[in-house]
Amino acid sequence: MVGDMVFYLALSWAAVQNGTAAQAGIVTAVSAVPRALLMLGGGVVADRFGPRRVVIGSDAVRCGTVLAVAAVLFVTDPGLWLLALLAVVFGTVDAVFLPAVGALPARMTTKDQLARVQGMRGLGIRFAAVVGAPLGGLGVAVGGSAAAFACAGLLIALSVPLLVSVRVRELPPDETTARNDTTAxxxxxxxxxxxxxxxxxxxxxxxxxxxxxxxxxxxxxxxxxxxxxxxxxxxxxxxxxxxxxxxxxxxxxxxxxxxxxxxxxxxxxxxxxxxxxxxxxxxxxxxxxxxxxxxxxxxxxxxxxxxxxxxxxxxxxxxxxxxxxxxxxxxxxxxxxxxxxxxxxxxxxxxxxxxxxxxxxxxxxxxxxxxxxxxxxxxxxxxx
Missing domain, CATH: 1.20.1250.20 (MFS general substrate transporter like domains)
Incomplete structure (x- = not known):
């Protein structure tokens, strides 16, 4: 979540530096379009292939994409088109990542603890809001948008091994078989x-x-x-x-x-x-x-x-x-x-x-x- 906060701050800053206020608004909002269009399909993917596997794979793609853009920005200034493309890719991957994250808690703990998990997730969101914006601002101040994107990519990279360490229980065999025997x-x-x-x-x-x-x-x-x-x-x-x-x-x-x-x-x-x-x-x-x-x-x-x-x-x-x-x-x-x-x-x-x-x-x-x-x-x- 902290990496996401830094990412969106870096994206909005880079968009403002490369275009008008209206263009910057479009770039920062465009990631919502693939999320809206593809999230139902992302939910199907999470349930068919298992949320742990999907969340690890999609988080790795998010990390690689942000770090690649940071590397490009360190070398050259490609303009708004790269930022818009990055927003679309990030939103597309989020359409798979977010349903998988939502499906994880029920596989990790018992039902009587799920409300507590929601409370802890809320604390994580508040922590990210407090820490992410200043950290992104520091990245922009030190090395511009490229440094802020690199910071976001590294934070997301740290989350990947943490997700790998998560252990989940599998669904009963009859539910798994029924799921695999149907179409998406x-x-x-x-x-x-x-x-x-x-x-x-x-x-x-x-x-x-x-x-x-x-x-x-x-x-x-x-x-x-x-x-x-x-x-x-x-x-x-x-x-x-x-x-x-x-x-x-x-x-x-x-x-x-x-x-x-x-x-x-x-x-x-x-x-x-x-x-x-x-x-x-x-x-x-x-x-x-x-x-x-x-x-x-x-x-x-x-x-x-x-x-x-x-x-x-x-x-x-x-x-x-x-x-x-x-x-x-x-x-x-x-x-x-x-x-x-x-x-x-x-x-x-x-x-x-x-x-x-x-x-x-x-x-x-x-x-x-x-x-x-x-x-x-x-x-x-x-x-x-």
Whole structure:
């Protein structure tokens, strides 16, 4: 995750140095396109060939690609086309890598520990956010984009032997045989059918999709525009992001320590709805200190709901389908939602931050309403 943070900072910096702001935005967003288009297929690959094998192979490809681009940039300045190609390749490999990562926990530990794994993963994300950006900035300051890409490649390279050391348990022989006797298309249809017929997974996917669609715009490009509108500056935006990270980290730590939260489905809905209200409130405060306080609340509530959604997804899904189910859950957050950021920016330009944050909050709240109004999800529990 730290390597990914450094990579995207290096990519955006190199794109800005080689083109206009609009061109840089296109380069940094283009990796989301192959993720959105190919992630379902990546889930099938993870389930057919085993998540451990797929995650090791795809991570090695990510590492080699980033290091190759770093070497090219040390020698010459090829322009935007290489950066765009790198973003497409990285997004394509991510379409396989991310579902495989999602399918690993259920093969590594028992169901009663999966919620704790989600909490630890949340802590890893927060750690990467704190460490990755300064490390990438240091790489750019010392040796430009080439050095930052090299740093990202080396960090990803360090993750490969760690992944090799992971041991997983195999699926029962009857499930493995059934999987190998079908085509990839039938595997994909079986995964979608598994979600559609499941009393918890079907509404959970809608909840995750609505939450991600409402969350990504305001907390990315929207926050930048809000900080500019309020006169907080870059440092003020950093404080708000720090508040969000603190709240999200606290939620992840809670789940990592407790391991199990009673009435998980109800807690999920109960965190999403007030979290959505906090997102709308963020655009209404003018004082920086108040904005930081609201951001802590947003991070705490959305971090808790996100971790609970991940824990429910892991515990409710049959391990044989986890790659495909993870892919479906990730299509919106990692493929479609990033593409909505230019639309959010355009909407802010027309209507201002208040209405756009309010609409985004309403979309998030609809996800909570789905969880609250669906008996299967509302009554869902984590294993003891």
């Amino acid at each position: 298309w039938r595997d994909l249809r079986a995964g979608l059918r598994h979600i559609r017929r499941h009393r918890v997974l079907a509404p959970l996917m809608i909840t995750i999709a609505l939450g991600d669609l409402g969350f990504v715009g305001p907390l990315n490009v929207g926050l930048t525009l809000l900080a500019d509108e309020r006169g907080w500056g870059a440092s003020g935006m950093g404080w708000v992001l720090g508040g969000f990270g603190t709240g999200a980290g606290a939620a992840a730590l809670l789940l990592a320590v407790r391991g199990r939260v009673p009435r998980a489905g109800l807690v999920t809905a109960g965190a999403i709805i007030p979290g959505a209200a906090a997102i709308a409130a963020l655009a209404q405060v003018s004082a920086l200190s108040a904005a930081v306080g609201v951001a802590v609340l947003v991070g705490l509530l959305t971090g808790l709901s996100g971790a609970m959604c991940g824990a429910l997804l892991q515990t409710q899904t049959d391990p044989a389908y986890l790659g495909r189910v993870t892919a479906v859950a990730g299509i919106v957050s990692l493929g479609i939602a990033p593409l909505s950021m230019p639309l959010s920016a355009a909407a802010v330009g027309v209507w201002g931050t208040g209405p756009v944050f309010a609409v985004s909050a309403l979309v998030c709240a609809l996800g909570g309403a789905v969880a609250l109004c669906t008996p299967g999800l509302r009554r869902a529990e984590l294993p003891r």
